[in-house]
Amino acid sequence: MTRRQCCRVWLVAFLLATAGHAEEADLQDLGRRLYRDGIGTDGESIVAVIGSPGVEVPGTAVACVRCHGEDGRGRPEGGVSPSDLTWQALTRPYDVTHPSGRRHPPYDARRLVRAVTMGLDPAGNELHVAMPRFRLSQADAAALTAYLRALEVDVDPGIEDDRLVLGTLLPLYGPRADMGQAALAVLRAWTDEINRAGGIYGRRLELRAVDAPDEPADRVLALDRLLAAQPVFALVVPYTAGAEAEIAARAATAELPVIAPLTGTSPTSVTPGERALDRRLERLSRQVQPSDHRSTIQLWAAIAAELVTEALELSGRRLSRASFIDALRGL
Numbered sequence: 280m281t282r283r284q285c286c287r288v289w290l291v292a293f294l295l296a297t298a299g300h301a302e303e304a305d306l307q308d309l310g311r312r313l314y315r316d317g318i319g320t321d322g323e324s325i326v327a328v329i330g331s332p333g334v335e336v337p338g339t340a341v342a343c344v345r346c347h348g349e350d351g352r353g354r355p356e357g358g359v360s361p362s363d364l365t366w367q368a369l370t371r372p373y374d375v376t377h378p379s380g381r382r383h384p385p386y387d388a389r390r391l392v393r394a395v396t397m398g399l400d401p402a403g404n405e406l407h408v409a410m411p412r413f414r415l416s417q418a419d420a421a422a423l424t425a426y427l428r429a430l431e432v433d434v435d436p437g438i439e440d441d442r443l444v445l446g447t448l449l450p451l452y453g454p455r456a457d458m459g460q461a462a463l464a465v466l467r468a469w470t471d472e473i474n475r476a477g478g479i480y481g482r483r484l485e486l487r488a489v490d491a492p493d494e495p496a497d498r499v500l501a502l503d504r505l506l507a508a509q510p511v512f513a514l515v516v517p518y519t520a521g522a523e524a525e526i527a528a529r530a531a532t533a534e535l536p537v538i539a540p541l542t543g544t545s546p547t548s549v550t551p552g553e554r555a556l557d558r559r560l561e562r563l564s565r566q567v568q569p570s571d572h573r574s575t576i577q578l579w580a581a582i583a584a585e586l587v588t589e590a591l592e593l594s595g596r597r598l599s600r601a602s603f604i605d606a607l608r609g610l
């Protein structure tokens with residue numbers, strides 16, 4: 280091999296290696312979509328076969344997430360328990376016996392695909408009929424496997440084992456400091472109280488409060504800095520007046536729930552929990568007439584805190600942004 284050929288071979292190998300790295304991340308994203316939405320790598324719905332005798336249905340109607348949950352640990356329903364699909368559980372290095380008595384050795388990628396497409400576990404046992412069979416292309420199978428390998432660490436930002444990080448953006452200095460400090464005092468009292476009682480499902484609430492400058496454009500920058508500094512699960516009672524659209528757009532991109540924003544005008548988009556917030560505010564303000572702007576803000580913050588607490592309690596230990604928003608909508 281000449282020196283030049285050698286160099287070319289090395290270059291190709293290098294390009295392949297780096298391409299492989301990027302592909303792995305893309306593959307996981309594709310697998311995530313398949314798992315959560317039932318969409319295949321070609322952008323179309325995959326095909327699922329349910330029941331016995333089998334009936335074909337679009338995979339979008341029976342996405343894995345519906346039964347196995349966002350965290351892959353399974354949601355028991357109607358007497359059947361969808362299996363724990365975290366890679367650690369699937370690949371336990373010994374025989375696993377399920378509550379149904381089904382027993383099998385560990386999974387690997389090939390056996391996993393066989394289970395999903397043919398309904399057979401590694402021992403060749405037929406899986407319960409409640410588990411659909413899926414038609415997967417090779418690319419779908421690769422994407423799904425890549426995703427399941429990563430599922431355990433795929434939790435939403437701000438959620439940690441022992442704490443949940445929330446953010447807020449309030450005017451803490453300057454002409455509106457009175458309002459900002461009033462809301463912050465309520466939020467601090469709330470998190471202190473929750474934490475004294477041991478947190479919610481073992482997670483302490485940690486509130487990151489950032490000053491919201493008066494100038495709307497500066498406030499958007501302050502939000503960017505907050506999100507860059509630390510993963511935040513949701514924004515509570517942020518001061519968005521004058522920057523509603525920009526902040527809503529930022530939040531949408533980051534999939535960040537915004538709870539009870541302090542808007543100048545009427546809110547530009549419906550935020551989760553808004554109806555419950557309005558109802559409670561109306562009910563409460565009939566009992567306690569807020570005497571001024573400051574006490575109105577405090578009332579608003581207190582009700583928002585109450586709603587967030589309830590939604591977190593409803594979501595349980597396996598919290599995700601999706602479960603939290605669902606819970607808020609249902610309040």
Ligand code: HEC
Pocket residue numbers: 313314341342343344345346347359360361362363364377379381383391394395400401405406407408409410411413423
């Ligand atoms: C309608 C509910 C439902 C949906 C949707 C569903 N599953 Fe299941 N799944 C189950 C149930 C229930 C079991 C347990 C079967 C048993 O114990 O025999 C199961 C078992 C499994 C197993 C076997 C693990 C073991 O315990 O041996 C795998 C792997 C699996 N599912 C993957 C998937 C994937 C991947 C998807 C999406 C492409 C999916 N499932 C969609 C209900 C579902």
